[in-house]
Amino acid sequence: MEEVAQSSHAGLVEKVANYLREHIVMDHFQPGQRLPERTLAVELQVSRTPLREALKILATEGLVVISPHRGAVVAEVSPADIKEKSYVLSVLEQAAAELTCINASDDDIAELQALHYEMKACFLRRDRQNYFRLNQEIHNRIVALSGNSTLIDMHANLSRQLYRVRYLSNQKNEKWATAMEEHEAIMAALEARDTERVGRELRNHLGKTWVKYAHGEPVE
Amino acid sequence: MEEVAQSSHAGLVEKVANYLREHIVMDHFQPGQRLPERTLAVELQVSRTPLREALKILATEGLVVISPHRGAVVAEVSPADIKEKSYVLSVLEQAAAELTCINASDDDIAELQALHYEMKACFLRRDRQNYFRLNQEIHNRIVALSGNSTLIDMHANLSRQLYRVRYLSNQKNEKWATAMEEHEAIMAALEARDTERVGRELRNHLGKTWVKYAHGEPVE
């Protein structure tokens, strides 16, 4: 395995944590997969100590589960978990969008609009990959513009835990057109600075996106 | 210092983490206070390894801040932080209350009512200590009854970070009577199973409670 590469003057545990986070989120480590300390340590060319500390962090973040004397495994996300986490995510994102609607500058909104139209172009070209990327970026930016760093952090955290599911969902979403329309509605409300409507549209949008997975077949 | 006592067969890091968490939340460690590894380790009669892992966990939870090569200090909560975190807390609690309003059994609601009247008794006796305790318990129970464990965990986390502030606030709150009335309104809405109203009343209640501290003098 390649070695840990990362912004140089950060502590080793941060590098390791970021590395593992990335690979878990990107599904290079499957849920349920064991993460043996010694093996991983030699693969990452670090000792067990920073690796263990990194695993504790990821456990606190909910990306891995550590059982006493049985080690760390990549967290499995059950349909029930998806439902729960998605609900909270939508609550947070609604709150953030309302703040953004109030706080964001006109330029910020314009940039969101630009991203939105880029995304629409991807939709028309049936470019699911870039559509997904831009969709993520728009949602993240809306939250970022809220200016509430606590909200931003918590959202990012939850978002990571759902990234894999979201990615899979994007690949086989039949109601793509509907989602696109909802996005239009959200952007329109944002442009109109209609706080209450932004919140409502966003919550509706997110609610729909996940419900089918929350009730559906196992994700694995 | 006394030694770490805890449910016996849990890992050392959990014991240490719980111990430190408790003391930080209870304000036995002041914000900004340094937490030197070696010193703490001998006080707690553990080695530095589990202590470090515990500190990483607390850092992820936001209770301590770790700077590279400078160690861990108890997190300071600036007025801006209080404002941010309180806002998110109110959002989460509103969402939880709405779920509770739908999901809770009549017995659950009755128990909440009972606690509420116990609290009112404390109010009439001007017993701030027990009023505070019951108030906390009611809020926590409302969240617990939501049944969404993600929501519960996140709320508990934020709640801890604000515990100290909340405690201080309770001691010198002049608008005690108003808060009490708002609680009555919340309970009434809960009893009536009026979801939207529960959310609104709760959000209003929490908003008021903190705003004064968010804008007020430094908390230290």
Next chain:
DNA sequence: GCGCCAAGAATGGCATACCATTTTCGCTCT
């Protein structure tokens, strides 16, 4: 042949030792 038990291998938990960086404090030089 199947299941159970025991011994050894594997793995995580904790302690300790050593290294790197930072801080502190005293000395010197101006």
Next chain:
DNA sequence: AGAGCGAAAATGGTATGCCATTCTTGGCGC
């Protein structure tokens, strides 16, 4: 006397080793 510099002490960062627990596997008995 004060500012700056340097060495030593303090402190965090990482690596390693040993112990406890768990998993695995091979053999024995039913």
